[in-house]
Amino acid sequence: MGADRHDVVRSGSASPVPVERSVPVRGVDWFTVLLFVASSIIIFVSFFEYERYQIALGPRGSMLSLWDRILLAWLVLAKSFFYLLPVLVVCGALILFRRPRAADGVLLASWILIVDFMASDLICVGFAGHHLSAYMPHIEDMILHPDQKIWQWAGEGLIKEALTILAIVAVSGIVWFCVVKWTVRLLVPGNQWLFRRDALTVFTLAFPLVTLGVLPALQFFHDRSALDRCGTTLPVTAGLQQLIDRFAGPVPTYAATTALVPVLKLGQTGTELVETLTGRGAIRKRGLVRLTTQDRVESDEGLSTVIDAEALRNALLPGGLRSLGLGCPRTSSPRDAGIAVQSTATPVRPGSQAVIDDPLAETIGAAFAELNIQSVLQSSVDPQPVDPSVVVKKPDPPNVILIIFESFRPSAVSPELMKELDAWSMKGLRLDRHFSGSNCSHLGLFSLFFGRAPLGYHNALNRKLRPQLLDSLRRSGYHITFLTSGETKGFRRVDEFFNEDTCHAVVSDGRFSLKGMDDWPKSDLWKLERTKGIVSGSAGRPQFVFYYLVSSHYRYAFPPEFEVFKEVPSFWQFVDPRGQRQNLMSRYANACLFLEQAVVKLLRSIDLGRNIVIVTGDHGESMGEDGVFTHATRMSESQLRVPFFMLGAGIEPRRISTATVHTDVVPTLLHALAGEHVPIRDCQGRDLMADPAPADQVLLVPANGPDWDGFMIVRGDKRLAFRTKPVAGSAPSVEFAGFVDEAGLFDFRTAPAALAQQGTPAGR
Numbered sequence: 001m002g003a004d005r006h007d008v009v010r011s012g013s014a015s016p017v018p019v020e021r022s023v024p025v026r027g028v029d030w031f032t033v034l035l036f037v038a039s040s041i042i043i044f045v046s047f048f049e050y051e052r053y054q055i056a057l058g059p060r061g062s063m064l065s066l067w068d069r070i071l072l073a074w075l076v077l078a079k080s081f082f083y084l085l086p087v088l089v090v091c092g093a094l095i096l097f098r099r100p101r102a103a104d105g106v107l108l109a110s111w112i113l114i115v116d117f118m119a120s121d122l123i124c125v126g127f128a129g130h131h132l133s134a135y136m137p138h139i140e141d142m143i144l145h146p147d148q149k150i151w152q153w154a155g156e157g158l159i160k161e162a163l164t165i166l167a168i169v170a171v172s173g174i175v176w177f178c179v180v181k182w183t184v185r186l187l188v189p190g191n192q193w194l195f196r197r198d199a200l201t202v203f204t205l206a207f208p209l210v211t212l213g214v215l216p217a218l219q220f221f222h223d224r225s226a227l228d229r230c231g232t233t234l235p236v237t238a239g240l241q242q243l244i245d246r247f248a249g250p251v252p253t254y255a256a257t258t259a260l261v262p263v264l265k266l267g268q269t270g271t272e273l274v275e276t277l278t279g280r281g282a283i284r285k286r287g288l289v290r291l292t293t294q295d296r297v298e299s300d301e302g303l304s305t306v307i308d309a310e311a312l313r314n315a316l317l318p319g320g321l322r323s324l325g326l327g328c329p330r331t332s333s334p335r336d337a338g339i340a341v342q343s344t345a346t347p348v349r350p351g352s353q354a355v356i357d358d359p360l361a362e363t364i365g366a367a368f369a370e371l372n373i374q375s376v377l378q379s380s381v382d383p384q385p386v387d388p389s390v391v392v393k394k395p396d397p398p399n400v401i402l403i404i405f406e407s408f409r410p411s412a413v414s415p416e417l418m419k420e421l422d423a424w425s426m427k428g429l430r431l432d433r434h435f436s437g438s439n440c441s442h443l444g445l446f447s448l449f450f451g452r453a454p455l456g457y458h459n460a461l462n463r464k465l466r467p468q469l470l471d472s473l474r475r476s477g478y479h480i481t482f483l484t485s486g487e488t489k490g491f492r493r494v495d496e497f498f499n500e501d502t503c504h505a506v507v508s509d510g511r512f513s514l515k516g517m518d519d520w521p522k523s524d525l526w527k528l529e530r531t532k533g534i535v536s537g538s539a540g541r542p543q544f545v546f547y548y549l550v551s552s553h554y555r556y557a558f559p560p561e562f563e564v565f566k567e568v569p570s571f572w573q574f575v576d577p578r579g580q581r582q583n584l585m586s587r588y589a590n591a592c593l594f595l596e597q598a599v600v601k602l603l604r605s606i607d608l609g610r611n612i613v614i615v616t617g618d619h620g621e622s623m624g625e626d627g628v629f630t631h632a633t634r635m636s637e638s639q640l641r642v643p644f645f646m647l648g649a650g651i652e653p654r655r656i657s658t659a660t661v662h663t664d665v666v667p668t669l670l671h672a673l674a675g676e677h678v679p680i681r682d683c684q685g686r687d688l689m690a691d692p693a694p695a696d697q698v699l700l701v702p703a704n705g706p707d708w709d710g711f712m713i714v715r716g717d718k719r720l721a722f723r724t725k726p727v728a729g730s731a732p733s734v735e736f737a738g739f740v741d742e743a744g745l746f747d748f749r750t751a752p753a754a755l756a757q758q759g760t761p762a763g764r
Contacts, residue, residue, distance in 0.1 A: 027195035028184060029100045033091050033107055034203050036180040040173065041080045044115060049076050052126045052577055056233045058627035058636075058743030060226040071214070071221050072230060078214040079234055081207050083114050088207065108177055116169045120162060121235040126577065129633020131235060215247035224248075225746050229627070364720065364736060367713050371699050376684060376711075377724070377731035380456030386468045387681040392476035392673045398649035399535045399611045400473070400669070402546035403528075403599060404448075406441070406486065406553040407631055408617020409588070410434075410641035417589055418596040421615065424603055428647025429668075429688070430655045435714065436619045437662040439639035440632035440703040442492035444618040444662060447701075449497065451666030451683040454701045455711060455724070461496050468683065469666045470502045473544045476673075481534055483507045484548035485523035520557040521594060524549045528598045532605050548618075551595055554630050556587035558594040565589045581624040588623070608648040612672060614665070617642035626743035634744030635702045635712050635721060650675065656688060658696035659714050664688050702744075712740065721746070 050073055054061035064072065087110040094103035121132045193199055221227045231244055368374065405412075413422050437447020443454035449467035450460065470480055480503045487508065488494045500506055507527065527547055535543050551557045565586035568579065603613060619639060622628050626636035633639070644660070650672055663685035670678040671689040678687075686694055697715040710723040719740040724732040741747040 025100075026095050026098075027197070027200055028188060029095045029103065030092065030200055031195050031203070032181055032184045033088065033095070033103065034200075034207075035184065036107065036177055037081075037084055037088065037111070037207075039180065040111065040115075040176055041077060041084070043176075044119075045073065045077050045080065048119060049080075049122060052122050053230060053233060055577055055624060056126050056627040057226050057229050058625070058745055059741075060223060060229070060743075060745060061627070063223075064226060065222055067220065068222050068226070071217060074210075074214045074217065075230065075234075078211045079236065080115075080118065081211045082240075083118070084111070085207060085211065087111070087114070088204075092204075104177075108173060112166075112170045112173050115173065116166050118235055119165055119169060122233070123165070125233050125235075126627070127629045129628040129630075215244065218244065218248040221248065229745055363715070363718075367697060367715050367720065370695060370697065371713065372684070373699070373734075374731070376453050376455060376699065377734070379452065379682065379684070380459060381731055383452070383456045383460040383463060383465060384682045385463075386450075386466055386471045387683070388471070388475065390468070390472040390475075390670065390678055390680050392472070392670065392678075394674050397476065397478075397542050397673045399543040399545070400478070400614070400673070401531060401535070401602075401606075401611060402544070402614045403616075404445075404546065404548050405595060405615070405617045405642075406548070406550045407619065407621035408552060408642045409621045409623070409638065410643060412592050413615075413643040413645070418592055420600045421596050424600065424647065425615070425643075425645035426655075427653055428645055428651040429653075431644040431660045431688075432655055432657045433659050434616070434642055434644040435640050435659060435661045435698055435700055436617065436642050438701050438703060439619045439634065439636075440492075441618045442494050443701055443703060444642075445494060446497070447662035448616070448618075448665055451663050451680065451685045453663060453684055453699050453711065458493075461493050464496075466502055467497050468680065469669070470497075470544075472666075472670060472680075474502075476542075478542045478544040479504050481505045481507065481543065481545045482548075483527040483530065483545070484550075485520055485527060486548055486550040486553070488548070518557060520551045520553070521559050521591075524551050524595065525598050528602050531602050535606060535611060549595055551591045552588065552621075554584075554621075556584070556591040558587070558590040562590050562594040562597075564593055577624070581629070584629060585623050588621070610649060612646065612648035612651065612669075614644075614646045614669070616644040616662075616665075627745075632703045635700075635719070635740050636744035637742045639744070640700055640702060646672070656694060658694055659698045660688060660694060661685070661698040661700065663699075664694075710734075710737065 053072060053076055054064075057064070087107060090110075091103040091107050094100070094106065117132070124130060124132050124134075187194060218227065227248060231241055231248075234241070234244075236244070412418050413425055415422055436444035437454055438444045443457060446452070446454040446457055446460075449469045450465070451468045452460070474480060482498055482503045482505070484498075484507070488498055489508075498506065507530075524547075528549075531545060534545050567583045567586050599615065606613075619631050620637075620641050621631050622634060622636065622638045625638055626634045628634055631639045644665075646669070663683070664687075665685065667678065667680055667683055667685050667687040668689050670680070671687050677690040684699070688694055697713060700712045700714060701710075702712060709725075710721065712722070713720045719742075721737040721740045723735040723737050725735070726732050737746065739747045
């Protein structure tokens, strides 16, 4: 195709007549490329991406100001242009060298792959909280270990859905490219100015200007925590994310006002000691300050340097320490927790602690003391064996039936959904604000059976520790049966503490082969129906039977007759996340109704005077209220909270509305069996039957992505998040990451207005 051909107008059989002004073919081709890229990305952002990004922000998404909405749309648009800029360079080179057909092919193929990647990645993040790259190890596991049936937990039909998305993107891209070429052909006769060099230069420069111009504009984004969540949702590399963070400016955080003193080294000058106390590197890195549980100098030699109060205060937080005015009662001293909080400039001497008069520091110190965080951290590094002295000495103890629902939402046991179970729960001990130890299965089950926070999950399993609950019941003469519909073999090491060594019997299949989620209801029902035979045929030996029911796991399985809430199947659910959410909620509700009928049938078939029944979940489940679906991704109420009730022999009706956690179950159940409090060494839970008013705070260890390793303290209506980092030979260091809201979003807006006005220099 010639570079300088003229468009022509044909009239009858006359020879071609050239138009008044010539239009360079390369200009037409290049304008076609620019128009296609710009229009297709605007459509993609408008009809697919923007709403999903708003949903990913959780409740904040619907509360953004108009200006923040504009900046959010601009950022999402710029992200797409950024990925396509290299494609534009290649296409421009091909057009320049008179290869327009090759340019069209490269453009279409690249556009389909890039847009499909962005769409699939956004669906993954919006649905499960992780980017596509996080699922590569699971895909590898599924390929290498097909016998472990890992694909069941990923949900069936995902490959089909992935291919459907690719097909939609490919077809729509090709169709739209044809529409753009036809439109450009119509524009040529009367709009030659569009294809001239000056105009094309302006259009071309618009792409990098739109892409890079958003960076300085982000300085004016008001809701900094929403921008932080949006940044983690973007399919960008760590380097690009840091660039966005740098231009967006510092997040107003008060993490730097709470620094627990690291180990002091001898021979330090005053300046070096200030550096040690402040952990400046951490401040510059993420706006965080290091905390540790070590507070003593490792020698009797004195320190010759006295720290200047003002210098230390300025080093800890440039601009001075500021009170946050949280108004927390000082019920416990940080000194009681075995930790040192920021210094008030008194001379630092060997073995001494210095405490600052700061409400936030006092809040953390009190929480650390009451929850014995120092012991929890040490136990995570050096977990001790279970307590072999814990046995139930009461003659003829009742049987225990523990029913664990997969992905059990906190609102499921209610008059609105599982109303029969809700009525049964009122007959025993009901925990209205109960948390799993985590938001994922293996850590939640660990908390439930070990009575310990799962910070030391892998260390405990490496030492082959047995679950305290199973060990104690076995020593008490109980016969233990584990029945599961979900494959636990090879799953996050769960089979290392649920096996033939810790249980007398493990039943993981039935009278059929589990071929997929359609078999989950049959498997769950068949296993529950075995209960009466187990507890009645025990020949005088008490039974502990626990079930792992999986019909309530994504994608939520149920028999056809339980389709009470109808789905609305639609092709448009791929571009309608709210409709998809409604369908998933309907499926989940149907699965819960099916399981409720089976469990209620079991409750009616046994003598509750001779049995104790516990119903709870391994973790909660998100349905979009925190910006994602399913679990194991957010430090949110919907993923961390679960229903819990215990009824039967010796259990008086009682409701507890303060925060409780799975680690409390072991001592509480053993009290119910023994009729008195049973001391348990190294147990981190509370005996709720012995405590008339349990404190309203718990320790949780959520799984929050591949780069998160830490814990969260729920203290009344506040949620304090901490990161942990391993320290060789000692308990891990701890960083206060900030407050978290109900949706699991770091809540920087809770800082007082005065602090927000003065600003803090802590960077991201």
